[in-house]
Amino acid sequence: MQDVKIEQVTKYFGEAKGIDRANLHIAKGEFFTLLGPSGCGKTTLLRTLAGFYQQEEGHIYFGDKNVDRVPVHKRNIGMVFQNYAIFPHLTVFENVAYGLKARSIGKADIEKRVMEALEVVELAHLRDRQPSQMSGGQQQRIALARAIVIQPDLLLMDEPLSNLDAKLRLKMRAEIRDLQKRLNITTIYVTHDQEEALAVSDRIAVLEQGVIQQVGKPDEIYLSPVNRFVANFIGTTNFIDAEIGRYDAASRTATMRICDVTVTVPLLRAYEGKAIYSIRPEQLSLSDTAGGSGAEPRIAGTVETVTFLGEKVEISVRLPGGQTVLISERSSAGRNRQLAGGKHVSVRIHPEQSVIFDQHGKEVLKGYEQSGIADA
Ligand SMILES: Nc1ncnc2c1ncn2[C@@H]1O[C@H](COP(=O)(O)OP(=O)(O)OP(=O)(O)O)[C@@H](O)[C@H]1O
Numbered sequence: 001m002q003d004v005k006i007e008q009v010t011k012y013f014g015e016a017k018g019i020d021r022a023n024l025h026i027a028k029g030e031f032f033t034l035l036g037p038s039g040c041g042k043t044t045l046l047r048t049l050a051g052f053y054q055q056e057e058g059h060i061y062f063g064d065k066n067v068d069r070v071p072v073h074k075r076n077i078g079m080v081f082q083n084y085a086i087f088p089h090l091t092v093f094e095n096v097a098y099g100l101k102a103r104s105i106g107k108a109d110i111e112k113r114v115m116e117a118l119e120v121v122e123l124a125h126l127r128d129r130q131p132s133q134m135s136g137g138q139q140q141r142i143a144l145a146r147a148i149v150i151q152p153d154l155l156l157m158d159e160p161l162s163n164l165d166a167k168l169r170l171k172m173r174a175e176i177r178d179l180q181k182r183l184n185i186t187t188i189y190v191t192h193d194q195e196e197a198l199a200v201s202d203r204i205a206v207l208e209q210g211v212i213q214q215v216g217k218p219d220e221i222y223l224s225p226v227n228r229f230v231a232n233f234i235g236t237t238n239f240i241d242a243e244i245g246r247y248d249a250a251s252r253t254a255t256m257r258i259c260d261v262t263v264t265v266p267l268l269r270a271y272e273g274k275a276i277y278s279i280r281p282e283q284l285s286l287s288d289t290a291g292g293s294g295a296e297p298r299i300a301g302t303v304e305t306v307t308f309l310g311e312k313v314e315i316s317v318r319l320p321g322g323q324t325v326l327i328s329e330r331s332s333a334g335r336n337r338q339l340a341g342g343k344h345v346s347v348r349i350h351p352e353q354s355v356i357f358d359q360h361g362k363e364v365l366k367g368y369e370q371s372g373i374a375d376a
Contacts, residue, residue, distance in 0.1 A: 001186055002063040002153040003028045004049070009058035011048050018044035020210040026203075029184040031177065035197040036207035037233065042190040044210075046156050049188065051075050061338035062153055067219070075154070078185070082159040086131050086142050093120070093127040094108075096145045103150070105143030117149035120179060128258050137168045144176070148183060155180070155187040161196065173200050194234050198222065206230050223368045229360025231278045238284065238325045242277040242356065244365070256356070259299045259320045263351050279316065279327035283353040286339075289348045298346040301325075306339045315339060317347055 004026040009303045011019045019041045026032045034042040047053045049060060051072040059065050067075055086095045098116045105113075118124040121141040131139050140160060147155055160176070177200045180187050191197050197204050198218040205215045206229075214226045225231035228239065245255035245262075247270045256265045258277055287298050301317040304324060308331065315327045325347060339345070356366040 001028050001184060002028075004154060004186060004188070005059075005061040006045075006049070007059045007061075009045070009048060009055045009060060011044050011053055015212045017041075018053075019048065019055075022212055024205060024212070024215065026051045026186060026188065028186055031180050031187045031200060031202045032188065033191060033197045033201040033202050033204045034207060035191060035194060035233075037192060039209075040207040041210040042192070043158055044208060045207075046158055046188060046190050049154070050077050050079060050156055053323070076152050078150055078155045078217045080140070080143045080147050080150035080155070080160045082162045086139060086146070088132050090128065091128050091130060092123060092134075092142055095131065095142050096149050099146060109214045113149055114145075117145040119242060120183070121145045121175075135168075136164050137172055140164065140172060141175075144179070147180075148185065152185065155185045156190075157187065158190045159192070160189075160257070161191075161193075168194070170184040176200065198234070206233060208233075224364075225278070225355060226364060228276060228278070228357050231355065231357075231361075236281055238277075238279050238281065239361075240277040240279070240323060240325060241321075242275045244272050244275045244356075247272055256351075259323075260350060261297045261299050261349065263349075265298050265351055265356065265358075265366055268367070269365070271358065271365050276357040276359065276361055277349075277354055278357060279350065279354045281326045282310060283350050284325060284327045285348045285350070286315065286317075286327055286329065287348050296348050297351065298348050300344065300346050301347055303339055303341055303343045305341060312338075317345060317366065319347070 006022050006024040009018060009022045009324055011021060021299060022045055034045055036042055044053065048055050051070060062075065076249060093114055096117055097110050100110045115124055118127060121144050123138065123141055123145065126134070131142055161172050164172060173196055187202065200219055203215060204221050206213045206221060208229050214230050221230065222234055225234065231237045240258055243257045245257065247254040247267065249270065253266050254271065255262055255265050299319055301319045304316045304318050307314045311331055313329050313331050315329065316324050317327060318324050327347065353368065354366070355364060355368050357363060358365055
């Protein structure tokens with residue numbers, strides 16, 4: 001097991017940058033996820049780590065060892081791909097044994113190690129089956145067993161659950177997480193599925209167009225996104241137009257107007273003008289009493305739609321000026337049963353739980369954890 005350091009790694013495809021100056025330090029035993037939309041460079045970074053691609057700039061270290069020039073088969077990496085990549089004409093046992101045979105390991109040792117790996121993924125009883133007679137989830141477990149049987153220093157997984165149906169995906173992701181923790185293998189996992197990333201990872205790097213935007217624990221990424229892209233990509237977020245008024249350097253606060261409400265908010269730096277108020281649907285709430293400021297600032301609005309989703313209800317509300325916000329409430333709140341399109345409500349905007357970005361969404365002006373909100 002190793003830690004992994006990625007320093008200023010850049011990989012071009014012709015003129016285009018697949019990965020642009022990536023810096024990461026992944027700890028021993030960590031479950032680390034590369035997350036981002038299609039084409040953001042996740043696979044490029046993973047393949048560069050594996051040695052399938054040679055970076056044009058920067059360095060990669062496994063532990064203290066620089067692996068820039070080390071070929072794929074000498075990096076001691078276990079890999080699991082989306083399409084399983086198992087051999088259909090070999091049995092389960094033979095598939096898992098394949099990588100060990102290539103390493104000229106003795107027969108008895110191969111038998112022992114393959115069976116141990118198959119025990120880990122709970123497939124030992126199916127050792128003589130052909131993969132074609134097995135389910136997608138089982139085939140992916142064969143691929144996992146094959147990846148771990150070589151006792152890799154590093155486990156790389158590229159969208160390993162994408163070919164599975166939704167229910168199996170949930171089950172397998174819990175299994176992968178559990179197995180990774182038991183074996184304590186440093187793991188780098190690629191997905192475009194933010195919920196999956198939040199559920200399995202110790203830490204996540206969010207990428208956009210080849211550039212790492214943010215690295216953090218799942219809750220940090222969710223609650224304290226560093227820019228509009230991350231806030232938008234992870235979960236659902238409301239972006240409400242806001243206007244920052246006078247900044248008071250002594251108290252490091254400014255007045256902020258959203259629709260017809262003005263509050264005083266702490267800011268990280270002096271700023272005036274247009275801004276973006278970013279808040280999650282579950283951080284907004286509805287109030288029966290109409291409009292106004294007060295200790296809990298509220299904006300008057302009109303319900304547009306109410307969507308029942310089982311344990312929660314999503315309510316979209318049109319605010320003065322025409323913007324629509326999404327509010328999520330527990331179904332058991334009961335009250336939301338009486339909600340219907342056209343009803344006048346007021347929305348509690350909970351400024352203390354918000355993040356405020358500059359007008360371009362590039363910079364945080366107020367973080368989630370900054371308190372000191374006052375009625376203006
Ligand atoms: N072999 C290649 N030749 C040229 N361009 C490539 C190659 N591989 C990737 N790219 C480009 O590099 C960028 C990053 O691609 P990459 O496959 O790493 O993205 P990704 O985040 O893994 O996407 P996906 O989730 O769709 O697999 C994209 O713009 C892609 O078109």
